[in-house]
Amino acid sequence: MRVRESLARDLLRLVVWYPLRLAAERLPPRAALALYRAMGRLHGLLARGRAGRIAAAAAAVVDAEFPPATLKKAVREAFATHYVNQLILFQLPQLTAANCDQLIEFDGLTRLELARAGGRGVVLPIGHFGPTQLPLAALGALGFPLVQIGNLSNAGLSFIGRHVAFRLRQRYEARIPARIVPPGPGTRLALAHLRRGGVVMTTADDGPGQPPFGRHAFFDFPGGQLSVPLGPARLALAAGAVLMPVFLQAGTGAPYRLVIGEPIDPPPGAGRDEAALAMTAAWVERYTARVQAAPGWWHGLEAHLFP
Numbered sequence: 001m002r003v004r005e006s007l008a009r010d011l012l013r014l015v016v017w018y019p020l021r022l023a024a025e026r027l028p029p030r031a032a033l034a035l036y037r038a039m040g041r042l043h044g045l046l047a048r049g050r051a052g053r054i055a056a057a058a059a060a061v062v063d064a065e066f067p068p069a070t071l072k073k074a075v076r077e078a079f080a081t082h083y084v085n086q087l088i089l090f091q092l093p094q095l096t097a098a099n100c101d102q103l104i105e106f107d108g109l110t111r112l113e114l115a116r117a118g119g120r121g122v123v124l125p126i127g128h129f130g131p132t133q134l135p136l137a138a139l140g141a142l143g144f145p146l147v148q149i150g151n152l153s154n155a156g157l158s159f160i161g162r163h164v165a166f167r168l169r170q171r172y173e174a175r176i177p178a179r180i181v182p183p184g185p186g187t188r189l190a191l192a193h194l195r196r197g198g199v200v201m202t203t204a205d206d207g208p209g210q211p212p213f214g215r216h217a218f219f220d221f222p223g224g225q226l227s228v229p230l231g232p233a234r235l236a237l238a239a240g241a242v243l244m245p246v247f248l249q250a251g252t253g254a255p256y257r258l259v260i261g262e263p264i265d266p267p268p269g270a271g272r273d274e275a276a277l278a279m280t281a282a283w284v285e286r287y288t289a290r291v292q293a294a295p296g297w298w299h300g301l302e303a304h305l306f307p
Helices: 008-023 029-046 048-061 069-092 108-115 132-141 159-174 184-196 231-239 272-293
Strands: 104-107 122-126 146-147 178-179 199-203 215-220 224-231 246-250 258-261
Touching: 008 029, 008 069, 008 132, 008 159, 008 224, 029 069, 029 108, 048 069, 069 108, 069 159, 104 132, 108 122, 108 258, 122 231, 122 246, 132 146, 132 199, 132 258, 146 184, 178 184, 184 199, 184 231, 215 272, 224 272, 231 272, 246 272
Parallel strands: 104 258, 122 199, 146 178, 146 199
Antiparallel strands: 215 224, 246 258
């Protein structure tokens, strides 16, 4: 069923994809990032009702008494993160090995290189936390052979949504130095890529508004249970690849830092289903700590996933 979208939303799309895009892609990367964050903060000031709902969701995520100043910061970050995540696409095709440090720094690149040293593939599960496509573009720019499993769909979009926003987003994503494949048939391509020693990045939680794909399991999460796909772990097990979680956090020399974590190994003697469940649970445990430390970066606040 097609949802009727508002005229205001279509007008905003035209502004974003024409004057804003054409101006922003000519800015230095950090200046563009500052612009997107400012747009998000302004939206937060104007949308007080939505800000209140996000504040309630953020308070549920943090397993501690939440000071009012910290709560306000989380709400500001939620709006800023939404705008950066949506609009940083304009900068991603421009990233190279020489300039990606303007936006992102790395912790654990050697760990990733060592994991691949024996010809094994690596699965990098990443949560919907911060600008999720930035690590993909940056690692691709550094020369890592990357495939991403992603689900870009125009279902439910208006005429402007399909023929402007969706069409142009496809064009920009095609310029990222990584191959983006859909779930389903793309999973088979990703499996073959891993068996050749490649690297596959895939989101390890469901994004707002995205239909779930593949097998899921429910895990305890601050504020309520979270449905998490078992796909990343199952893919690593099927390919004999390393499952190596990656997380974004604030950087020191750059706005963002990608932390490439220690591998998550399957439990000894476990069957594939049992191992996938245990490995996913280990990822959720690490992810929970990240979300609680910076709830405003978690995209789940947008969707109000808590019961």
